Amino acid sequence: MPLKITDRAAKIPHYPAAGGYSLPDGVALLASNECPDPPLPEVVAAAAAALGATNRYPDPSYRPLREALAEQTGVDASLIAVGNGSCEVLLALGEALLDPDSELVYAWPAFSVYPHLEAASGATAVRVPLDGDHRHDLDALAAAITDRTRLVIVCNPNNPTSTAVGLDEIRAFLAKVPEDVVVLLDEAYIEFAEQYRPEDSIPLLMEHPHLMLLRTFSKLYGLAGLRVGYGLCSSPELVAAVERVRQPFVVNVAAAAAATEALRHPGATQARIAQARESRAVLAQGLRRLGIEPAASEANFSWFDLPAGEDASDDERGALETRVIGRLRDAGVLVRSGGALGRPGALRVTYGTPEENERFLRELTVALA
Numbered sequence: 001m002p003l004k005i006t007d008r009a010a011k012i013p014h015y016p017a018a019g020g021y022s023l024p025d026g027v028a029l030l031a032s033n034e035c036p037d038p039p040l041p042e043v044v045a046a047a048a049a050a051l052g053a054t055n056r057y058p059d060p061s062y063r064p065l066r067e068a069l070a071e072q073t074g075v076d077a078s079l080i081a082v083g084n085g086s087c088e089v090l091l092a093l094g095e096a097l098l099d100p101d102s103e104l105v106y107a108w109p110a111f112s113v114y115p116h117l118e119a120a121s122g123a124t125a126v127r128v129p130l131d132g133d134h135r136h137d138l139d140a141l142a143a144a145i146t147d148r149t150r151l152v153i154v155c156n157p158n159n160p161t162s163t164a165v166g167l168d169e170i171r172a173f174l175a176k177v178p179e180d181v182v183v184l185l186d187e188a189y190i191e192f193a194e195q196y197r198p199e200d201s202i203p204l205l206m207e208h209p210h211l212m213l214l215r216t217f218s219k220l221y222g223l224a225g226l227r228v229g230y231g232l233c234s235s236p237e238l239v240a241a242v243e244r245v246r247q248p249f250v251v252n253v254a255a256a257a258a259a260t261e262a263l264r265h266p267g268a269t270q271a272r273i274a275q276a277r278e279s280r281a282v283l284a285q286g287l288r289r290l291g292i293e294p295a296a297s298e299a300n301f302s303w304f305d306l307p308a309g310e311d312a313s314d315d316e317r318g319a320l321e322t323r324v325i326g327r328l329r330d331a332g333v334l335v336r337s338g339g340a341l342g343r344p345g346a347l348r349v350t351y352g353t354p355e356e357n358e359r360f361l362r363e364l365t366v367a368l369a
Contacts, residue, residue, distance in 0.1 A: 073202055102123045104121075105141060220300075
């Protein structure tokens with residue numbers, strides 16, 4: 001007899017994971033926007049030391065981590081929600097806000113977890129196309145808001161297209177959003193951006209009563225495997241909404257200790273930012289040699305259309321994408337498909353080590369031949 005699951009569960013999309021846990025040695029994993037460098041030794045030591053207390057549940061307040069984040073950001077610790085990765089904070093916020101009578105507005109293509117929100121809640125998703133430069137069309141996003149809208153998401157820099165909008169554009173957009181609509185500014189990649197610095201968006205929390213800045217330790221800090229994210233909130237109500245609907249003890253003791261320690265090493269993170277920007281320049285130059293113009297990246301990855309020709313159909317673009325991804329995979333290089341996000345013929349490539357970047361460009365040249 002087949003298992004009976006709910007229609008809601010059946011509609012939740014499968015996350016396109018490219019997990020390195022089952023991959024052979026020597027594979028260049030450039031599909032998940034991870035940090036190519038391992039955690040700092042001090043971070044590993046902090047996580048290891050915390051394992052001695054795993055007979056006890058974590059402190060549900062996560063006070064040391066929230067206080068460390070408060071010191072770094074200037075946001076009061078009571079206005080910081082931590083979670084088992086930023087996705088967990090995102091999904092908890094959606095559970096608190098959305099129901100079948102509500103609407104959720106976000107740009108598309110966007111982070112592949114956003115569709116989970118509508119599937120899990122039954123809310124109607126309003127997807128607003130990006131502009132011709134793969135950037136958010138904030139005017140169109142504001143125009144899509146109705147009296148049923150409960151949540152608007154702006155991913156900046158945008159995943160998967162790597163582009164960013166400026167702070168003045170975001171401020172003007174927030175002025176158009178009704179005060180009863182929550183705005184989630186997903187800043188998972190903000191440390192790599194050049195439009196503005198992470199600290200520059202903090203004052204926005206005072207300008208909109210229902211704003212959350214969503215951030216993560218999975219990218220710059222190299223803790224993707226430990227799953228720690230957080231939301232900086234404009235009001236205690238947002239923190240309470242997230243904490244009300246989720247299970248306790250969402251971040252394990254080792255992850256919380258590692259994240260807290262990671263914040264104490266700004267020199268290392270600045271070096272990683274510099275490395276990502278250097279990789280950005282190397283890949284852009286290499287792609288242009290192949291006749292490919294990447295989107296204007298402000299993240300730790302690049303997004304671009306493969307050279308299928310201006311008159312190519314979506315089917316032809318998709319066929320080229322499939323062929324190139326297959327050839328790269330056979331050569332031990334994994335990248336992310338754009339076709340799964342409604343952009344046939346596009347690829348998203350994470351910046352790896354200098355050697356991995358050169359390997360990707362070399363194998364892409366062969367794959368396109």
